[in-house]
Amino acid sequence: MFNPPAPIDLKRYIREVPDFPKPGILFYDISSLLGDADGWAVALERLSRATMACAPELLAGVESRGFLLSAPLAGRLGLGFTMLRKPGKLPGETISLSYGLEYGTDALHLQKGAVKPGQRVVVLDDLLATGGTLEASIKLLGQAGAKVVGAVVMIELEGLGGRARIEGLGIPLTSLVTYQEA
Numbered sequence: 001m002f003n004p005p006a007p008i009d010l011k012r013y014i015r016e017v018p019d020f021p022k023p024g025i026l027f028y029d030i031s032s033l034l035g036d037a038d039g040w041a042v043a044l045e046r047l048s049r050a051t052m053a054c055a056p057e058l059l060a061g062v063e064s065r066g067f068l069l070s071a072p073l074a075g076r077l078g079l080g081f082t083m084l085r086k087p088g089k090l091p092g093e094t095i096s097l098s099y100g101l102e103y104g105t106d107a108l109h110l111q112k113g114a115v116k117p118g119q120r121v122v123v124l125d126d127l128l129a130t131g132g133t134l135e136a137s138i139k140l141l142g143q144a145g146a147k148v149v150g151a152v153v154m155i156e157l158e159g160l161g162g163r164a165r166i167e168g169l170g171i172p173l174t175s176l177v178t179y180q181e182a
């Protein structure tokens with residue numbers, strides 16, 4: 001009888017670093033995944049499927065680690081890509097929103113005109129923790145006139161309320177890998 005191989009567990013490529021960037025934070029480092037051609041190929045394939053299930057017209061990526069996923073994915077899927085950036089990085093007129101992080105606060109900006117009215121957008125980031133970053137991204141894209149049709153992350157930290165925050169906005173969320181945090 002044919003026994004198909006077990007699906008690759010992406011966790012084996014993700015390094016866990018205690019007390020970074022602050023004491024008490026367990027940091028999930030994707031550098032080791034990006035550095036492994038096989039692991040990265042599997043991750044991109046799974047991200048592609050999750051993203052295309054939402055039938056987007058444009059991808060949006062969150063600075064900075066979100067760019068690592070969203071830009072190559074947009075190229076692979078033949079879609080445009082827009083950046084949600086930290087303050088002071090985007091030229092021209094922008095709209096912005098502040099948000100809370102697992103370890104601090106920040107703000108995101110989007111260039112005016114980056115999104116067409118009603119355009120179907122999937123927003124991507126490497127990791128969901130409290131959901132503050134993704135929530136701000138979704139709200140900002142909505143303010144810009146986008147129809148956000150999905151959120152896709154590589155890593156979801158369960159127990160920090162992130163999923164409830166995103167689904168509470170009516171946005172379907174897909175994650176490739178989950179860790180229990182609290």
Ligand SMILES: O=P(O)(O)OC[C@H]1O[C@H](OP(=O)(O)OP(=O)(O)O)[C@H](O)[C@@H]1O
Nearest residue numbers: 063064065101102128129130131132133
């Ligand atoms: O769900 P949340 O609690 O909002 O946390 C998740 C966010 O935190 C990290 O970004 P960070 O601000 O550390 O920036 P970086 O991508 O530039 O490293 C991560 O890449 C997510 O964007």
Ligand SMILES: Nc1ncnc2[nH]cnc12
Nearest residue numbers: 026027028029102127129
């Ligand atoms: N625990 C964590 N590991 C990696 N990135 C993060 N962003 C927010 N929390 C994080």
